[in-house]
Amino acid sequence: MSRSFLAFRSISADGGVRWVVVDAGTYALHPQATAYLASLRSRGCSANTERAYAGRVALYLTYCRDRGVDWAAPQFVELAGLQRWLITEPLPARGRRPPLEPRFRSPGTANAAMTVVSGFLRFGAVHGWVTPETVAVLSEPKQLFHLPPGYDPGESGQFRSVEAAAFRFALTDPGYQDLSSEQIAAMIVLAGRARDRFLIALLACTGLRIGEALGLRRGDMHLLASSRLLGCGTDGPHLHVRRRTDNPNGALAKSRRSRIVPVTVDLVALYADYQYERDVAGPVAAESEMVFVNLFRAPLGRAMSYPNAKDLFDRLARAAAQPFRPHMLRHSAATAWLRSGVDRDVVQRLLGHISPLSMERYRHVDDTETRQAVERVQALREHP
Structure with a gap:
């Protein structure tokens, strides 16, 4: 053609x-x-x-x-x-070589x-x-x-x-894939570089979309116990997700409504490792206002793009011989919150969904839960 x-x-x-x-x-x-x-x-x-x-x-x-x-x-x-x-x-x-199939x-x-x-x-x-x-x-x-x-x-x-x-193939819903905490930890180790470890952990901890993560600026990272000196009244380490149309990498938060997402102490430590890696890369990378920047390819210090992130996740997927995409980490975060009993309204707010109907895709029932349900009923029958 x-x-x-x-x-x-x-x-x-x-x-x-x-x-x-x-x-x-x-x-x-x-x-x-x-x-x-x-x-x-x-x-x-x-x-x-x-x-x-x-x-x-x-x-x-x-x-x-x-x-x-x-x-x-x-x-x-x-x-x-x-x-x-x-x-x-x-x-x-x-590329230059034709595929085998x-x-x-x-x-x-x-x-x-x-x-x-x-x-x-x-x-x-x-x-x-x-x-x-x-x-x-x-x-x-x-x-x-x-x-x-x-x-x-x-x-x-x-x-x-x-x-x-009228022109749409009927598809079997494959469901959404989520990752266990062990799989996520293995991917973080496999990533190697501090920036990439922080990106994976950030998505898994906060449930951010990849566009929201790539659009973060350093001023959005409020990682101290108190951010009152920054004019922010939210206590504890957290980050601000804001929709901006002027990001140099074209990254855009899907939701038009800004939100605050708490983060863990472990994530703060990974961010500190990444900041050291940026400083070592040179002043151009260290001084950029964007959180995620190029450190290992030219132009140094430019905001990390969608293709850069895709290359990273594709490389890790090949190395681990399993699917690995940014949205799987968002899905994993939501599923983990719901399974641990977090209220659906809280999860909806953390994910930045406007409609509660958007939450339907995240709740999975796994084999452990179905077995527990059967055994619970059997126990009630035996010991009424």
Whole structure:
């Protein structure tokens, strides 16, 4: 498949990161795609989200051009063909050596791409680039038989019928993976460097999202017994999670509401080790206001980026021969809090969730708990 369109990273006049879609032959901007990406920025989406969307829009435009499809007026059959193509077309080889076996997108990845395509077409319809007939084929009515917790179907069930995506593979929910405290401790040892040990421990201790961690500034770290000299009335070591749109690495806290998260003494000690490592690296790294910075690659002292963090977690996953992703640590923190009896409202506040419905994904029942339940009932029967 040719690369008719490309997602391109650009730097605006104010130094901010912007993503655009360009024609691979002429490098001319695709105006509609670029406007769609600009709308994501206006809604406060992170640069990482914008990058992912730019790649998926460029992929859609390339697919349409290669097949002579009008991107603004695709037919149902053409969109269904795109959906199927996403999982049957081998992915490009990474690096110079071809893979031993071809790689393919998963149905979940295809669903994510189709979601972006649908959003792009709906955005185009608002601006008159896409016809209402095209938008009409993007969804279909669906009857809800199993309602999610807290969902109100209406007095006569009128809200049981909803509009669902027409181009979406049915997936088996794999659940969320969490890590035991022993696995987390092993990963911290495996990381080696003080910065990386602190990042892993921070995510496991606080349940922060990776974007929230990478967006931390040194002024957010209130790690003394009292922070009153800093103008903060919260006692004990803690950190402040704040949403900022001007982080040099594009990191963005998902929640618009700031929150305070307590931290442990052990985490404070790991932070002190990391500060020593920064000082040894030189004044450029030591003086940066961002908490996580480059210490082992150029440019030294630059804010650590999403790709840097992904490389770290991918390396550790390969070394440990097990999955290891930043969100697994967030999930592990939430699961550990809930299993230890922490009130759900407290956990919701620690994680920065607005809706209590977001908490449903975190509570797992493991084999130990099911065995304890069976044995408890048996004991009551034998000793009523």
